[in-house]
Amino acid sequence: MKSEPEVFSFEDLLAAKGRRAFWDGVRNYQARNLMRDAMAPGDRVLFYHSNADPTGVAGLCEVVKGAQSDPTQFDPEDEHHDPRSDPLEPTWVGVTVRALAALPRFVTLADLKAEPRLAGMGCLARGNRLSVQPVTPKEWGIVIGLGGLAGKY
DNA sequence: GCCAACGTTGGC
C-alpha cells in the first residue's frame, strides 16, 4: 500500500494509537476492489512511501479489519468528499492496518528495481500507479530480506 | 460505445 509520507508516513502509523489506522482516501476503483475483495484480517502489507525522497518500502503492517465504508466520502470538508456516493451503498471503502515493524534497512525503489528476482513485481511495472496492489509470498520474502528482516515475518 | 479533454499519480 502506498502513501505519501508527507500526508501519512509509516512513522505516523507507528505513532498512532494501537499502531493502527483506517486506510482512507482511496478513490480508485481497482484499488478499492482489492481492499474489498482481496484483503482480510491477518494479511500482511508492505507500507510504501510514494512521492518521497527516497521512495520505497518503509515498514510492515497487517490488516486487522477488512473493508468498511470510508467516512471521508461523506464529509463535505474532506478533500476526498464524494457527493455522488450513497450513504446506503457507499462507493468507497478502506481497511484498517496495524504496524508490525519498521524495516531496519529502508528498501528504496532503486533497490527493488536492482533485484532480479523482483522483475515481475506489480509495483515495478511500467505505468502502474495503483496505490493498493497485491504482493506474492515470494516477493514479500525477498523484500523483507532486503529490508533486513529475512524470515522474521 | 467512441474518444478528446481533463485530472491525477508518481518518478525524476
Add this chain to the structure above:
DNA sequence: GCCAACGTTGGC
C-alpha cells in the same frame, strides 16, 4: 516543476 502514463468525464 516536468512529464509520461493512466483513469475519468461527458459530448456526441
